[in-house]
Amino acid sequence: MNTTSLFSPLSLGGIDMKNRIVMAPLTRSRASTTGIPAPFAAAYYAQRATAGLVITEATQISFDAMGYCRTPGIHTPEQRAAWSKVVDAVHAKGGKIAVQLWHVGRIASALNRGVAGETVAPSAVQAPGKMWTDQKGMVDHDVPRALEESEIPRIAADFAASAKAAVDLGFDGVEIHSANGYLLHQFLSSNVNQRNDNYGGSIENRVRMPLEVVEAVLDAVPANRVGLRVSPGHEFNGIQETDLEDLYAHYLARLSGYGLAYLHVMRPFANASATDPVTLARGVYKGAIIACGGYTGVTGAQLVSSGGAEAIAFGTNYISNPDLAERIKTGAALTAPHQATFYTPGEKGYTDYPVLAA
Numbered sequence: 001m002n003t004t005s006l007f008s009p010l011s012l013g014g015i016d017m018k019n020r021i022v023m024a025p026l027t028r029s030r031a032s033t034t035g036i037p038a039p040f041a042a043a044y045y046a047q048r049a050t051a052g053l054v055i056t057e058a059t060q061i062s063f064d065a066m067g068y069c070r071t072p073g074i075h076t077p078e079q080r081a082a083w084s085k086v087v088d089a090v091h092a093k094g095g096k097i098a099v100q101l102w103h104v105g106r107i108a109s110a111l112n113r114g115v116a117g118e119t120v121a122p123s124a125v126q127a128p129g130k131m132w133t134d135q136k137g138m139v140d141h142d143v144p145r146a147l148e149e150s151e152i153p154r155i156a157a158d159f160a161a162s163a164k165a166a167v168d169l170g171f172d173g174v175e176i177h178s179a180n181g182y183l184l185h186q187f188l189s190s191n192v193n194q195r196n197d198n199y200g201g202s203i204e205n206r207v208r209m210p211l212e213v214v215e216a217v218l219d220a221v222p223a224n225r226v227g228l229r230v231s232p233g234h235e236f237n238g239i240q241e242t243d244l245e246d247l248y249a250h251y252l253a254r255l256s257g258y259g260l261a262y263l264h265v266m267r268p269f270a271n272a273s274a275t276d277p278v279t280l281a282r283g284v285y286k287g288a289i290i291a292c293g294g295y296t297g298v299t300g301a302q303l304v305s306s307g308g309a310e311a312i313a314f315g316t317n318y319i320s321n322p323d324l325a326e327r328i329k330t331g332a333a334l335t336a337p338h339q340a341t342f343y344t345p346g347e348k349g350y351t352d353y354p355v356l357a358a
């Protein structure tokens with residue numbers, strides 16, 4: 001039950017952490033239909049500020065980038081004002097916070113946007129499965145419009161503007177979402193990306209759009225404030241990567257050259273590939289790694305002490321254990337999460353999980 005390796009301080013680039021425990025990004029669907037974080041989001045994140053780093057739920061960079069119901073953005077003044085209160089609340093508790101910046105690409109229903117937007121993707125290929133809308137329940141994903149090459153700089157600029165706004169608000173970092181089948185991952189994939197221009201086909205072409213996003217963000221904010229999340233082999237949202245090892249060897253080697261604060265590697269829920277993505281990343285990527293996906297305090301501490309990663313992110317356990325860091329330290333039992341309230345509006349199942357008695 002030795003978890004001490006998680007409790008030494010760590011500097012991830014320009015982000016100074018008091019421990020190596022990270023709250024993973026968790027979409028909770030408590031924002032308004034126009035992407036304004038709920039007033040009680042500040043309390044929720046502040047409750048979790050004993051993590052060395054809190055990473056927010058995925059947060060849109062534009063209205064086109066919004067696809068799920070009640071997810072927040074950071075591209076309007078109203079959204080930013082609400083995030084400012086979150087940042088201040090986490091800092092007041094001595095915590096650090098990064099915002100995860102996303103564009104959903106084809107994983108969208110127009111019904112989920114309170115303001116007009118357009119569902120776009122590398123190719124006009126509809127995602128399998130269905131998604132929740134408050135108006136009609138489960139619906140098919142939109143059929144996306146394939147982006148023109150000339151539109152890609154605009155998306156990179158939206159990421160950059162949101163990153164700049166986040167750092168100006170006081171966020172300690174920004175995390176570019178290149179995982180879980182959303183827009184950047186759609187460009188990387190070998191099935192969703194069916195383009196035959198400079199952004200499709202070869203591995204060099206498929207990494208072009210994500211790297212242009214990174215470069216635009218790095219023109220706007222210091223590299224040591226920027227992280228990026230990948231999920232190699234995660235077939236979520238209809239993604240396939242038939243050349244997984246070659247793809248990530250190339251992508252992560254290119255990312256190594258930017259001096260980012262960290263690379264965040266998520267292990268798939270059901271690992272279809274034989275390759276452990278954290279091991280794969282460690283072999284290629286030069287820089288700090290946050291590992292996430294199925295870790296306990298003990299297995300996470302083992303990974304850190306063996307040099308497999310610098311920090312460990314915890315997802316579901318952070319939903320139901322605001323004081324997860326203390327519980328890992330003391331070996332206290334964990335509260336189980338209530339799945340029924342993962343994505344429901346309001347404070348139930350959000351700010352009301354118990355902490356250990358002092």
Ligand SMILES: Cc1cc2nc3c(=O)[nH]c(=O)nc-3n(C[C@H](O)[C@H](O)[C@H](O)COP(=O)(O)O)c2cc1C
Binds near residue numbers: 025026179
């Ligand atoms: C309710 C819920 C929401 C999630 N939202 C996000 C998200 O917004 N961005 C993201 O990159 N991953 C998201 N994930 C994945 C988690 O960050 C994490 O990788 C996953 O839960 C595995 O870690 P765990 O085994 O510690 O739970 C979500 C997971 C859950 C359960």
